[in-house]
Amino acid sequence: MATPSLVFAYVTLLLAALGALTLYSETRRRRFRPAASEDRIFRCEKCGLVYTDDADVDRSRCSQCGKLNEAFKF
Secondary structure, three states: OOHHHHHHHHHHHHHHHHHHHHHHHHHHHHHOOOOOOOOEEEEOOOOOOEEEEOOOOOEEEOOOOOOEEEEOOO
16 A cells, blocks of 8 residues: 555544544543523522522512512513
8 A cells, every 4th residue: 555545544443533532532521511591590689699490480579578570581
């Protein structure tokens, strides 16, 4: 085999191995990632406490001061 062909094969094999390793690593990372929470985020207008509540709740009572709050929108 000619030298350019050997260099091309060597670089191609290294890139393929790097790609396979990246794909394997990404698959493992996604498998062990915690599931996204369906809770809504609330911020109390009176005391500033940030807390979560169930997704089906439109207004939630602050656990620190008791004020009803709307869901926080980003």
